[in-house]
Amino acid sequence: MLTPNPRVVFAKRPGTGLPVPGEHLVYDASRSIDLEAVPLNGGFLTETLMLSPEPFLRERMRDLSVDSYSTHAVVGAPMVGFVLAVVLRSEKEGVNPGDHMLGLSHWEAYTVQPYMEGRVDFKAGKYPDWTEDTDAMALYQVGDPKGIYPWSRYFSVLGGPGLTAFCGLEAYGDPKKGETIYISSGASAVGSILIQLAKEKGLRVIASAGSDAKVEYMRSLGADVAFNYKTTPIAAALKEHGPLDIYWDNVGGEAVEIAIEYLRLHGRVILCGAISEYNVAPKDRHGVKNLSEVCKKRLRIYGLMVAEHMATLGPRFFAEVPALMAQGKVTARETFTEGLENAADAFVKMLQAGGAEELGKPVVIVAKE
Ligand SMILES: NC(=O)c1ccc[n+]([C@@H]2O[C@H](COP(=O)([O-])OP(=O)(O)OC[C@H]3O[C@@H](n4cnc5c(N)ncnc54)[C@H](OP(=O)(O)O)[C@@H]3O)[C@@H](O)[C@H]2O)c1
Incomplete structure (x- = not known):
C-alpha cells in the first residue's frame, strides 16, 4: 500500500535575497512510499516527527562560487537539516522500531536512512560529534532526556542553540561576576539560553x-535590561545602560559598530552570527567604521563556530546544562508550526527582523506519535 511521502525540495538558489517559499523551497506532495515493502538495504526507515528551521541552512543555499564553513545545499534534492525521527523498520543491528533518532536528515515525511553514527547517552556523557560536512546525513539514537523534557528540547537548550550559547560564553566570554553583557537577538534560540547562562555567571x-x-x-x-530595537535605538539603550564588558553578536552589521562604541577597555566581542546580513548583497551590508576603537580599547574579537568546541566543551555542556535545567535555573521554550507544508514559511519568517513573532526556538511538527 502506498503512503504519501511529501518533502520540501531546495529548488533554486536565492542569490543574495530572502528565499521565497514556492520558488526556492518547494513543497512537493507528488511522491509516495510503500512503508511495508520499501527496500532498506541494510539501513532503516524513519518517520520524521519534527524539524528545526535554523539560520545555518540559509548559508547552505549560497551560490556555488562562495566558500563557507558548510557545504552547499544541492538543487533538486530535499532540504537537509536537523530532524527528530522515529524508526519504523530496521535491518541495522542496534536500531529498532520505536527508537528515536536526532540529526541531519531530509525534510520529508519518511526516509530510508543510510547513516547512523552512534548513541547519545546523557548519563554517560556521550554526545554527538556533528562535523561541518552537512551533506552527510547523520542520525544518532537519542533517549528521552531524563524522562522529563519534551523531545523538542533537543532543538533548543539540549541541541545546537544551547551548545552555541554555552561554548561561546565559556570559550571566549571570560565572564566575571558583576560585568555587563549585551546580547542582540536575545529572544532567539541562542540568545534566550545565553541570557540565563550569563545570569548564572553573575x-x-x-x-x-x-x-x-x-x-x-x-x-x-x-535580563536586567531588555529593549525593543525597533522602538529604542541600540545606541540610546547602551548609552543609558552601558558600558559593556562583553558584546554577544547574533545579528551583525550596525549593532557591532554601536557595541564597539560602548565597550570598556579590554572588552570582548563574540561574533556568533550575522543574521541581518544573510539576505543582503555584500555591497549593501553595513561596514563597521570604528575598528580603530578595537586597538584603542584593546578589545578581543572572536568568531564562534560551535562545532569546533564540541570535543572540548561538549562533555561539560552535557554535565552542567541538564543539571541547571533540573534545578529550574535554565528553561527553554519552543514554538511550533504544524505541517511539513508550512516548514518553508517558518524558515523564511525566522530569517527576518522581528520575523518570528512567536517566542523561543521555532520547531516544525511534521507528524505526531
Ligand atoms: N556560530 C555558531 O556556531 C552558531 C550556531 C547557531 C546559531 N548561530 C547564529 O546565532 C544567531 C541566532 O540563531 P538562532 O538559531 O538562535 O536564531 P532564531 O531563534 O531562529 O532567531 C532568529 C531571530 O533573529 C532575528 N533577526 C532576523 N533577521 C534579523 C535582522 N535583519 N536584524 C536583526 N535581527 C534579525 C529575529 O528576531 P528579532 O525579533 O530579534 O528581530 C529572529 O527571530 C544567528 O545569527 C545564527 O546564525 C551561530
Whole structure:
C-alpha cells in the first residue's frame, strides 16, 4: 500500500535575497512510499516527527562560487537539516522500531536512512560529534532526556542553540561576576539560553529583540535590561545602560559598530552570527567604521563556530546544562508550526527582523506519535 511521502525540495538558489517559499523551497506532495515493502538495504526507515528551521541552512543555499564553513545545499534534492525521527523498520543491528533518532536528515515525511553514527547517552556523557560536512546525513539514537523534557528540547537548550550559547560564553566570554553583557537577538534560540547562562555567571544582562512580547520574554528569563530595537535605538539603550564588558553578536552589521562604541577597555566581542546580513548583497551590508576603537580599547574579537568546541566543551555542556535545567535555573521554550507544508514559511519568517513573532526556538511538527 502506498503512503504519501511529501518533502520540501531546495529548488533554486536565492542569490543574495530572502528565499521565497514556492520558488526556492518547494513543497512537493507528488511522491509516495510503500512503508511495508520499501527496500532498506541494510539501513532503516524513519518517520520524521519534527524539524528545526535554523539560520545555518540559509548559508547552505549560497551560490556555488562562495566558500563557507558548510557545504552547499544541492538543487533538486530535499532540504537537509536537523530532524527528530522515529524508526519504523530496521535491518541495522542496534536500531529498532520505536527508537528515536536526532540529526541531519531530509525534510520529508519518511526516509530510508543510510547513516547512523552512534548513541547519545546523557548519563554517560556521550554526545554527538556533528562535523561541518552537512551533506552527510547523520542520525544518532537519542533517549528521552531524563524522562522529563519534551523531545523538542533537543532543538533548543539540549541541541545546537544551547551548545552555541554555552561554548561561546565559556570559550571566549571570560565572564566575571558583576560585568555587563549585551546580547542582540536575545529572544532567539541562542540568545534566550545565553541570557540565563550569563545570569548564572553573575553577569548583568542587557538584551534586545524586535517586538514588545519578546522584550517581556527576555525579562522573564532574567535580563536586567531588555529593549525593543525597533522602538529604542541600540545606541540610546547602551548609552543609558552601558558600558559593556562583553558584546554577544547574533545579528551583525550596525549593532557591532554601536557595541564597539560602548565597550570598556579590554572588552570582548563574540561574533556568533550575522543574521541581518544573510539576505543582503555584500555591497549593501553595513561596514563597521570604528575598528580603530578595537586597538584603542584593546578589545578581543572572536568568531564562534560551535562545532569546533564540541570535543572540548561538549562533555561539560552535557554535565552542567541538564543539571541547571533540573534545578529550574535554565528553561527553554519552543514554538511550533504544524505541517511539513508550512516548514518553508517558518524558515523564511525566522530569517527576518522581528520575523518570528512567536517566542523561543521555532520547531516544525511534521507528524505526531
Ligand atoms: N556560530 C555558531 O556556531 C552558531 C550556531 C547557531 C546559531 N548561530 C547564529 O546565532 C544567531 C541566532 O540563531 P538562532 O538559531 O538562535 O536564531 P532564531 O531563534 O531562529 O532567531 C532568529 C531571530 O533573529 C532575528 N533577526 C532576523 N533577521 C534579523 C535582522 N535583519 N536584524 C536583526 N535581527 C534579525 C529575529 O528576531 P528579532 O525579533 O530579534 O528581530 C529572529 O527571530 C544567528 O545569527 C545564527 O546564525 C551561530
